[in-house]
Amino acid sequence: MQLYDKKEISRDFMLEGENGCLMPAMRVFTESIKFLRTHLEEHIRSKTDGIKPQEIDWVLTVPAIWSDPAKQFMREAANNGGIPNSRLILALEPEAASIYCKNLPVDRTISSGGRSTLDAFAAGTKYLILDAGGGTIDITVQEIKPDGNIKQIYMANGGDWGGVKVDQAFDEFMLDIVGMETMDKFRNEDKAEYLSLCREFEVKKRGIRPDSTAKITLRIPLILSEKFQEVKGVSLKDSFKSNKSMSWVGDKLRVDPDTAKDFYSETCRQITHHLNGIFQEPAVVDTEIILMVGGFSESQMLQEAIKSAYQNKTVIIPEEAGLAVLKGAVQFGFNPKVINPRISRFTYGISTNKRFRPHTDPEDKKQIVNDIMYCRDRFGKHVERGQPIEVGEVTDQRTYNPLKGDQRRIRLPIYASLSVDPEYIDETECSYLGDLEVDVSDIRGGCEREVVVGMRFGGTDIAVEAVVKSTGEKVDARFNFLR
Numbered sequence: 001m002q003l004y005d006k007k008e009i010s011r012d013f014m015l016e017g018e019n020g021c022l023m024p025a026m027r028v029f030t031e032s033i034k035f036l037r038t039h040l041e042e043h044i045r046s047k048t049d050g051i052k053p054q055e056i057d058w059v060l061t062v063p064a065i066w067s068d069p070a071k072q073f074m075r076e077a078a079n080n081g082g083i084p085n086s087r088l089i090l091a092l093e094p095e096a097a098s099i100y101c102k103n104l105p106v107d108r109t110i111s112s113g114g115r116s117t118l119d120a121f122a123a124g125t126k127y128l129i130l131d132a133g134g135g136t137i138d139i140t141v142q143e144i145k146p147d148g149n150i151k152q153i154y155m156a157n158g159g160d161w162g163g164v165k166v167d168q169a170f171d172e173f174m175l176d177i178v179g180m181e182t183m184d185k186f187r188n189e190d191k192a193e194y195l196s197l198c199r200e201f202e203v204k205k206r207g208i209r210p211d212s213t214a215k216i217t218l219r220i221p222l223i224l225s226e227k228f229q230e231v232k233g234v235s236l237k238d239s240f241k242s243n244k245s246m247s248w249v250g251d252k253l254r255v256d257p258d259t260a261k262d263f264y265s266e267t268c269r270q271i272t273h274h275l276n277g278i279f280q281e282p283a284v285v286d287t288e289i290i291l292m293v294g295g296f297s298e299s300q301m302l303q304e305a306i307k308s309a310y311q312n313k314t315v316i317i318p319e320e321a322g323l324a325v326l327k328g329a330v331q332f333g334f335n336p337k338v339i340n341p342r343i344s345r346f347t348y349g350i351s352t353n354k355r356f357r358p359h360t361d362p363e364d365k366k367q368i369v370n371d372i373m374y375c376r377d378r379f380g381k382h383v384e385r386g387q388p389i390e391v392g393e394v395t396d397q398r399t400y401n402p403l404k405g406d407q408r409r410i411r412l413p414i415y416a417s418l419s420v421d422p423e424y425i426d427e428t429e430c431s432y433l434g435d436l437e438v439d440v441s442d443i444r445g446g447c448e449r450e451v452v453v454g455m456r457f458g459g460t461d462i463a464v465e466a467v468v469k470s471t472g473e474k475v476d477a478r479f480n481f482l483r
Contacts, residue, residue, distance in 0.1 A: 033081035064156035097293035100328030127289035132296035165267035295322035394454035405446030434481035
């Protein structure tokens with residue numbers, strides 16, 4: 001979630017543990033990936049000696065709504081964890097789930113609307129994928145092509161409305177019961193007991209169903225009752241004798257089923273509200289199928305909320321919806337071009353200097369280089385928001401020159417915009433992503449050196465290539481999106 005929430009990501013940003021200790025996020029992700037890599041390699045060695053580590057391709061899944069810096073962060077963490085870039089594939093989670101579900105037999109899905117899975121994934125069929133995880137909700141809309149492959153017809157979107165929101169609702173419920181002072185003391189002074197209560201709710205919430213009539217029972221740690229008595233001067237049990245939505249039995253809190261169901265209300269409301277907007281988009285309006293995947297999609301509360309809100313649509317939920325991403329990622333690794341084209345979420349471009357346009361460009365952006373008037377901060381567009389892009393396609397190659405004769409590297413700031421056709425990089429809807437760095441260490445030709453830069457946006461993350469125009473020589477070019 002921190003990689004989704006952070007607007008600016010650096011290689012050295014810190015994560016805070018439940019115990020308050022700080023550790024570099026890069027180290028946390030690197031060591032986690034390294035453990036998984038070594039565990040698999042050891043398992044393979046114990047079973048066979050016919051597979052070498054350098055023969056293994058690795059697929060790392062990320063939410064489709066993650067930023068480009070977040071994807072680069074994960075790629076570098078995987079590299080640091082011992083997975084070479086040449087053997088690493090990033091897969092977008094809702095896409096991976098879609099690939100898996102498309103090939104499922106009918107008896108491995110739960111479907112509303114009476115439509116079989118075979119019919120649901122026929123050529124020409126459009127469907128919305130709702131990938132509901134613990135942290136985020138990832139949404140994308142796709143269509144089956146005549147050759148059986150998949151094309152994206154609406155850009156990836158979503159938000160932080162995952163299963164954690166249910167946990168937060170329970171946390172707020174407990175806060176209302178015991179008060180801020182008691183809850184803060186409990187969280188900070190007795191973290192083990194606090195985490196124990198959270199884990200117990202994590203288990204119990206899976207049993208909350210739309211048709212539930214029984215109360216859910218939670219063991220309340222004794223230390224929480226003691227801290228409440230210390231702060232309030234009365235016992236926790238006596239304080240809520242008149243509350244009809246809950247009752248106390250020994251050290252157990254019994255919560256009324258309607259109150260328990262209400263823990264899901266806000267996140268379900270946010271999800272359906274967002275979906276309502278998506279279904280009004282011209283490219284999506286005739287989509288009749290919703291495919292629910294991800295661990296949170298196994299919740300009957302979320303399932304019922306989606307089915308109730310969209311009774312005129314077919315809702316398909318695969319068995320073991322929480323494993324759909326994992327299994328689909330393996331299939332994606334064998335055919336990374338199965339989803340083609342994709343729709344660009346942003347307009348991408350480079351901050352560049354262009355010839356100054358009198359009466360058009362702002363005077364404060366005028367600068368003179370070698371007796372020529374330039375306008376700084378112009379948005380040099382490479383691809384625009386909503387544009388379909390083929391996998392591997394080099395979009396809108398552009399030529400750049402160094403401004404100084406002895407310049408050895410061209411640094412091109414990269415920007416993303418929600419606008420289709422931005423003029424300048426400091427417009428409201430523009431944001432700075434990072435830099436594209438191009439090697440021009442051969443200084444022969446001075447300022448006349450021309451480098452043709454092409455970017456590939458059709459993959460799961462952005463790639464770049466650069467060629468010296470006069471010689472055709474490829475030169476090193478790479479993105480640096482991490483501050």
